[in-house]
Amino acid sequence: xxxxxxxxxxxxxxxxxxxxxxxxxxxxxxxxxxxxxxxxxxxxxxxxxxxxxxxxxxxxxxxxxxxxxxxxxxxxxxxxxxxxxxxxxxxxxxxxxxxxxxxxxxxxxxxxxxxxxxxxxxxxxxxxxxxxxxxxxxxxxxxxxxxxxxxxxxxxxxxxxxxxxxxxxxxxxxxxxxxxxxxxxxxxxxxxxxxxxxxxxxxxxxxxxxxxxxxxxxxxxxxxxxxxxxxxxxxxxxxxxxxxxx
Numbered sequence: 001x002x003x004x005x006x007x008x009x010x011x012x013x014x015x016x017x018x019x020x021x022x023x024x025x026x027x028x029x030x031x032x033x034x035x036x037x038x039x040x041x042x043x044x045x046x047x048x049x050x051x052x053x054x055x056x057x058x059x060x061x062x063x064x065x066x067x068x069x070x071x072x073x074x075x076x077x078x079x080x081x082x083x084x085x086x087x088x089x090x091x092x093x094x095x096x097x098x099x100x101x102x103x104x105x106x107x108x109x110x111x112x113x114x115x116x117x118x119x120x121x122x123x124x125x126x127x128x129x130x131x132x133x134x135x136x137x138x139x140x141x142x143x144x145x146x147x148x149x150x151x152x153x154x155x156x157x158x159x160x161x162x163x164x165x166x167x168x169x170x171x172x173x174x175x176x177x178x179x180x181x182x183x184x185x186x187x188x189x190x191x192x193x194x195x196x197x198x199x200x201x202x203x204x205x206x207x208x209x210x211x212x213x214x215x216x217x218x219x220x221x222x223x224x225x226x227x228x229x230x231x232x233x234x235x236x237x238x239x240x241x242x243x244x245x246x
Contacts, residue, residue: 001048001056005039008101012092013068019098021105022048023061027134027243028106030098031064032114032121036074039064050232051239059243063102063110065094069117073148080149084157091160094125099132111183111242113137115231119186123204126184127162130175135183135242139234140226143200163200166207176211183242184215187234189224197226 002024010017020039033041042048042064054060071078072087102110112133114122119141126136145153145161158164169175186204188197198219205217224230240246 001052008097010093010097012089012096013086017093018066019101020064021061022064023055023058025058026055026060028061028063028102028108028110030094030102030110030112030125030133031062032112032118033064033067034115035117036067036069037118038066045228047228047232047235051235054239060239061106063098065098067117067121073117073120076148076150080152081154081156083149084152084154084160087160088156091124091128094121095129095132109134111135111137113139113235114141115139116141116226119143123162123186124160126182127166127175127179128159130178130182133182135185137185137187137235137238137242139187139231140189140194140197141186141200142196143204144196147196147200163203163207166204166211169211171211176213180212180214184213185218185238185241186215187218187220187238189220189226189230190222191225191230193226194224 001022004021006019006021007016018039020043031042068086068090072083072090075083099110110133112122112125113136119138120143122136122138123141123143126133143163145157149157186201188194188201190198201217208215
């Protein structure tokens with residue numbers, strides 16, 4: 001399997017960032033790790049090997065990025081304005097630099113995916129800039145800024161909170177038509193540690209229905225926990241749909 005480690009400078013974050021690339025051909029996937037995770041996480045937890053047939057057969061490529069969650073979503077003792085601004089800087093690092101890099105290497109719009117906090121980044125990136133992505137798969141996110149910011153809100157955080165900006169999107173907004181040209185999949189289990197994910201996805205599902213956005217919101221069983229073994233299964237289940245193989 002082709003594997004490459006990259007380090008590059010982010011002008012928006014004013015620091016070096018890392019990326020791991022797995023595979024040399026196929027549909028590119030921008031991958032966000034779980035909360036506070038870094039670019040080697042999917043390899044360390046076995047997900048790269050788990051998807052080895054998809055990668056080895058040239059069906060997908062993975063571009064796994066670092067996060068700055070410890071400075072933004074996770075740092076509840078920090079200044080909330082600064083934390084929100086750090087998230088905005090990270091968003092621009094992804095949309096202005098990482099997506100361009102992936103498109104330059106693959107010649108395609110990437111899909112975007114992530115687990116847990118990575119699902120939040122997936123939703124933020126895709127719903128803010130659907131023009132940059134071919135589709136999205138978000139597993140077990142908690143799509144609620146209050147969960148991380150304890151009720152704080154400012155204009156910057158609002159832009160990074162789909163549960164806030166999406167309900168206010170006008171019915172004739174051009175993004176709605178663009179969303180409906182893409183594949184949008186959200187999934188959450190209903191077992192241990194998934195209560196907030198279920199709550200927030202049900203809210204997003206209601207917004208999608210009100211806006212006429214064709215998103216697949218899939219709620220798995222009460223034995224399906226917020227944990228890696230289930231994410232392994234869900235990734236293999238949904239990938240063929242994203243790749244038009246089913």
